[in-house]
Amino acid sequence: MIETALKVLFILLYATFVGFMFMGIIRIVTARIHRRVGPPIYQPILDTIKLLSKESNITHGFIYDFGILYAVGATILAVMFIPLGSIGVLRAYGDLILITFLLEIPMLGIMFAAMSSGNPWAGIGAQRALLTLLAIQVPLGFAVIALAEYYGTFSTYEIVMAQQISGWSIAHFPLLLAAIAYDLVLQAMFGKEPFDIMIAPGEISLGPMVEFGGKHMGLLNIQHAIALFAETLFFSNIFLGGGVVTAFSSPVLNTIAGLLVLLVKQIAVLLVATFMAAIFPRFTIDQAAKFYWKWPTIIAALGAILASL
């Protein structure tokens, strides 16, 4: 019981901290691409502390508060199910489909909160977020199906262990196709250009986020950090072999090494997304739907069909 509680606490702190570092890395890398210096890496933490310590906050009612809490809670829930190296609280139940769903439901909370504010920009943002969700679901579904059919199991942990024996998922052609499609989907899941249509700074004044300020925005920053961590972690686990290290004799050293290996893989995923975001302008929403229903879908469906043969 106490051991589980300690693990939960560790995962939470680690995920939040690393998530904030990831946000910092994105800002620095984007700045360097633009030949700027950029903020220090811990800048997102400072931002969040500032937002949380605002002296005046507003609310539009119960759902406005609860939606935010739900989003943070659901993100924490999702991170618990994804194997983190050899640490895992619920990795026995870390089912592919469950995690895929759990990574989407925080958005429900954000949208409930945003819509209950009654702001028209939030309405537009919710509409775009929903259509993006609908668009990415097809390639995302096929990518998950390809994995499940290739490995014959839905357990994320078992998929990680299978990769220990047979090599990373992306080394197999059908799963490479699935990984390409999933990586394109990640761009929308992170909310990065060219698919940051639901937030669209400068176009619809942040969409769903328009009414949030103070501690609501601070909580959303925390949610964003954990979600960034969870999404990169899930991708590294299912496509890049996860982080199981057995080189050392001490289990503690193995665990630390596993976390470091995972961190390198997560940063690699993050950097690909950042590079893409820095050089592509935003799509419109109908272009995004048509894009996702065309190339990523074809690639992922091909992967799924090849994996099922």
Add this chain to the structure above:
Amino acid sequence: MNELALIVFTPLLAGVLAWLLNVRGLREAIGVIGAAVPLAYAAMLHEKAAQGLSFALNLGVFNMTFALSQLSWFFLGIAALVGFSAVLGLVSTARGSYEWLFALMSLTGAFGVFLANDLMTFFIFWEIMTFASFMMVLRYNRQASLKYFVLSIVGAYAMLIAIAFIYVKVGSFDFSAVRSAFIGDAYARMFGSATFSSGELMALFGLFLVAFGVKAGLFPLHVWAPDAYSETNQSYTAMFSGVLSKTGIYGFIMMYILMGTRLMVEFGMFRSAPKFGYIIAFLGGLTIIVGGLLAALQEDIRKLFAYSSISQVGYILVGIGVGTALSMQAALFHALSHALFKGLFFLIVATIVYRTGKTTFADMGGLAEKMPFTFAMAFVAILSLAGIPPLVGFASKWVLFEAVISQNLPILGGMVFFGSAIGFVYLIRFTYAVWFGQRPTDLDDTKDAPLPLAVAMAILALFNVVLGIAPGLVARELNRIFGRDIIGGNLFVLDLGFGKYNALAILTYLIMGIAIAGLIYLLGARARKVPVTDTYQSGNPVTMEYNLTIRRNFFLPLKEALSGWLRISFDRTYRDIGAWVEDFGEVMRNYIYNGNVQSYAWYLLLILLILAIWGV
């Protein structure tokens, strides 16, 4: 008197009594008793279902036989529970004794279909159910009811032809006799000669597909549903969509039980699914997509949920089509959860319509403050339908996903994945337009749900939550139907072997996560409540005269992205066929009954000539 007879005939009796007495207050009481008795008996029969229980009624010409099995108990339980809730809702919304008569009559029809033990009884109660639901729609909209009736008649007579055909070949209506005849025929086919030829089997399959497809709302036979579901008493629709569409599902399962082996032997397999089942599953997948996309584009609450109902039934059909024991269990599980959350949704719609008198999104908004109880119920229903763990909608969808994908059927898997996202999409549209945002001033004195509707909603919401947290309860029931442990695990855990789902862990950690977030929230400074007009509008001041909420055409980009596909409409195709038939009738009337005496004489001569050639 036998319990089965009581279950089947009590609603009908209560309906007739309520109609004859027609005293306000009394008819409501009789109606509720008429629905409560079957529910009580169904609950009591739970243990007896294992032994099997039967009842026969001699009508002289043939015996009307009923029997209770584990499978029919499962459907009976769904029907009795959702039917009872819908009847409670009717207490508030029924306009007269007419509706009591036919609502209870259709409940009798559904019970009879689930308990029937021979094809003829099945057909008779099927028709009672169709007739009663037709009368319910007729009261509100003639056009919609006729569309429903014509399609239902096509389905019913397709079934009658198939039944007559089976009777000619087998010589019995009895389920067990028909079943053993088909199984015997399957063996005969493997060793050479068989009674049923390939063409005959294909025709039988096609006839049953039409018959059950119409009731279930299978694409492209779904066109009646949006009109019929919306143009009637919405409390009744809870039953119409929750229970009556399940009879189509039950029909498909009966088809598997009766002639599944024979069809599999004749047509072979497609991967691990039988070929004929793959047709059902593929049409089910199309039903999910078409129903879901059209639901997102509706501007009327009732229409939105009608299409959503079609879309969810598609899931059940995919599960049935794949045809393994696990996917059948998944389909039955989803049938239960669909009845629970869709029944709840239509009761919510009934409440909204009853309290506001409005049905389109354009007239609504901001009702969450005025109807907090109904909103709480809607919240449960939304989470359940959208498949948010740990509610029952997720558990059943999860089993279904894994059942389909583990059979190496990637295309069907992609279809169900798309369906889950589109469910999310149309529900948020409902949430946004009805509950949130700016409230039109004419809704300022809206009251919360009346007591009977509130109780009915609470019952269904409770089941949504309890069965979601403890999906093992349903799994145990499903395992009993199949006689072996297909879904393992315990009360809170579903274990399929290649995947596990722990509802209790999800609940615990979700609560923990929300608690942590809540702690951070409470540590911050107190929040001040601001009105809806105190908002960011590009830095401009806003008053209530501005319409801040997007109420019309919410998903316009989706409509534009799909404009090519939306030009294809089966509704229009059927209307065109109807128009052609009418024109043809007109032409025939003009040419044959042309009023010319001489031409009638020519007809006579022609027939005599034919007889002469024939050699009479």
